[in-house]
Amino acid sequence: MTINTTNFRHKMIEQQIRPWSVTDLQVLETLNVIKREFFATEAQLPLVFSDIFLPILDTAEVMLEPKIEARVLQALKPNGRDIVLEIGTGSGYMAALLAYFAKSVTTVEILPTLADFAISNLNKCRIPNVKVELGDGSEGWHLASNNTYDIICISGGLKDVPTALQHQLTIGGRLFAFVGEAPVMSAVLITRLSHDYFQTQALFETLVPMLTSQQSQAEVFEF
Template sequence: MNIEQARFNMIEQQIRPWEVLDQDVLNLLSIVKREQYVPAAYVDLAFADLELPLPNDQHMLAPRVEARVLQELAVKKHESVLEIGAGSGYMAALLAHRAQKVLTVEIDTELADFARANFVKNGVLNAEVVQGDGSRGWAANAPYDVICVSGGLPVVPQELLEQLKVGGRLAAFVGGAPVMEAQIITRMDEKQYRIASVFETYVEPLENAVQPSRFKF
């Protein structure tokens, strides 16, 4: 496989048509090498338009979804980022190139170790993996400028919203099967949030994701 041709095709045929037009984001996809973050068995599929398998029934998000979320969050160099769901570490590595620092929380021990190893292998120095349950965020280091939830949320827990700084943005895949909304939620002030729905997709829910409250009669 011609890796650079495959990367070019991914950017031009999958990602750009998905309204990812920010040149800095497109350039970043050539700098942070996706094939370095996929399990060895799937290197030949690193640039395919699909969710690649990870250990323990987890998956990487499709490249176009990662790129679109990265564009919509518009992370700046002085900002701190929380990611929920490290997976292979690829999304955190993309975020780390744009941010001051990234904390990524992963509930699965094997995946947390995989992401850490990928950061070391690729020289990512400003991203840290914490093993734990991030389904309600990670209050210990809050507040954050940006929160990126790399898994589905039936509802966005209030605790997560409160970990955003005023002016901060949160990306999450909200709802249930068959279609969820990718939302960017901006904290306007202490009590108000603005929600923008940017596209529809489906992403497997986070382990221990908060469920909608149901009335009991």
């Protein structure tokens, strides 16, 4: 079956994403540039622009609804100097969106099959400024060269945001998280205003799958 991806992408943006308070023109244009279908399997192509959670391979992990991904990008929207950390790589799509604006993105995935899938997708799209790492980043992620980040994106639900993750923000840095439990979660933006003062802003209510977390040995994949 042949899918007119240009037409479906246009409908996704105009009918799902714009009505959900996504007004940043650069964010909307990025959704045209970073092709969402390149981060799903060929069999999923008929559904990749739909307003649903899209399963990733044979795992319990999902790509979030397109309107939620767009709201996350709009809330965080890096500048060209920002160092970004994402927890929960999944297909690699959110990392790719963030990387379009950021200096660099480190994205951490706990499942090896998804880390490999994301690397393949990012390579396919020739996105050079993303590093995929394997491990549990739910309590923070420390690199030899960098222990703080300008932006942290947590691409899964948490009961609360660990203090360790908040303290990996630079002063002025921002963290996006989905906080709470079923039946409803709050999408929150946390800004670090000083060494020990954090401001939390609730952006919208939603419900997303919880972030997978367990102790594991971290490995690094670079491309």
